[in-house]
Amino acid sequence: MRIDGRRLRSERTKQLIIEAYLALADAFSPRVPTAAEIAEKAGYSVRSVFERFPDILTLQIAAVDYAMAQVTALAPPNELEGDRAMRIRSQVRARAQVCERWLPLWRSLIVNQGNSEELKDRIRGSRERVMGRLEAMYQPELETVAEGERRQLVIALEALTDVESWARMREFFGLSFDEACLAWIQAIDRLLPRSATDP
Template sequence: MDGRRARSARTRQLIIDAYLALLRERPQIPTAAAIAQRAGYSVRSVFERFPDLHALRVAATDEVLLRASSRVAARAATGSRSERIRVHVEMRGQTCEEWLPLWCALNANQADSPDLKARIRVIREMVVNRIEEVYATELLTLEPRQRRHTVLAIEALVDFESWARLRGQFELSFEEACAVWMHAIDRLLPNTSADC
């Protein structure tokens, strides 16, 4: 029984990985047949693990949330202001680079899905929490309303859609897009005595 469960869990993971890989390659929701083919299983195997493609989308989103939160937790928010800005922006840029197709799929399919809407809220809250953690030194110098507005301005700045415009529409390199974000965040944050 344990061997069967392990194989089933492995199959489930390969199906999720196939779904995510296909999304990265093409900005269209993959079909069950394409997912099955990429994973090396039958369409029946897909639907034995997931009742429908919506359930697969939710599971894939949960997988990405877990990976992203682990990556963020591994990077402490320490160092000088410029170091914190650089590390935050580079990490956020890598996240956007890697998961922009999934973000687009989530938004395209959220209308009738409380599950996907909830995941989008969680993602946005994670970004806000990270901003508050990384820039705590600067934010604590502001009164609460101004602090909240600054955090929300930075969240809007480092959003997936912002990254998509910088990289796609304006054709900036990864480094150039990061430089735009770093400059803007530095301008949004208040000056403090700890800015060295």
């Protein structure tokens, strides 16, 4: 099967444009970079940007999808079978690494979602994935409470470990990465009920 070199180059150009957008989103957050800034960063013309993406919103959505795929691919495996302390430490460190890396992009996404249903869907999807992971990580503890209370507890855990919660600890209160992780670990440990197997 012959590989289409032109198509490969076009896909590579598209990838470099997405990476340029992400780098600028880090630097300019929460402002969305302009097409000219993205083109210059990627080393292409503005025309090249718009040949691959009809508008900046489409590029922004592609960049968010790429970032979400990176989060999934690079996330360290969590200790689903470990004891309570191990599971809390594992979940907190994994979540903290995601928040640390993607905070600028998340802020840009929240500020610039406007009327875009696609961006709002990405935000909802991201939060639902976090809640699903929390439910899986803390299943032994969550099983000790009634369903309605369990839902409220998962919502509280998601709010506690939100990206902006991480940002407040790091930026406003000046905590180090490890200090912020410890604050989350202690809060989650207090919030979670004890399971039947907990000491």
